[in-house]
Amino acid sequence: MGRGTELGRVRGLGSAKHGAGHFWHQRMTATFNIALMVWFVVSLLRLPNFDYATVALWLAQPAAAVPMLLLIASVFYHIRLGMQVTIEDYVHDEGLKIGALILLNAYVIGLGAVAAFSVLKIAFTGTQA
Numbered sequence: 001m002g003r004g005t006e007l008g009r010v011r012g013l014g015s016a017k018h019g020a021g022h023f024w025h026q027r028m029t030a031t032f033n034i035a036l037m038v039w040f041v042v043s044l045l046r047l048p049n050f051d052y053a054t055v056a057l058w059l060a061q062p063a064a065a066v067p068m069l070l071l072i073a074s075v076f077y078h079i080r081l082g083m084q085v086t087i088e089d090y091v092h093d094e095g096l097k098i099g100a101l102i103l104l105n106a107y108v109i110g111l112g113a114v115a116a117f118s119v120l121k122i123a124f125t126g127t128q129a
Contacts, residue, residue, distance in 0.1 A: 022081065029078035036071040056122050065123035069116055076112035080104060 043064060047054055058064050083104050091097040 026081045032074040059122045060126045072115045076108045080108040
């Protein structure tokens with residue numbers, strides 16, 4: 001037997017029908033994170049050393065800056081998806097849940113913007129500090 005009333009099932013008032021999309025977004029970002037982290041580690045290991053000038057010169061190249069921005073976007077979106085599920089599952093007070101989700105979004109957007117700005121600053125200014 002299904003959940004809800006007969007009328008609710010007829011009107012489509014059952015589940016929100018968005019859980020599968022959320023599930024696939026998490027899996028896709030996890031896959032992207034693995035691929036981009038492999039690229040990141042291999043790219044760093046190919047550098048002659050890890051001083052600021054060398055890394056900044058590497059990051060100033062579009063072939064490094066663009067995947068780095070994709071990595072930042074994917075990681076922060078993945079964090080948001082995972083923490084959203086945790087908050088929705090374990091925070092039972094509705095007001096506290098909404099507050100936690102707002103803080104989560106502010107955290108992810110804020111730190112993602114700082115990370116993206118840092119990459120873009122290095123990419124557009126080269127080795128200048």
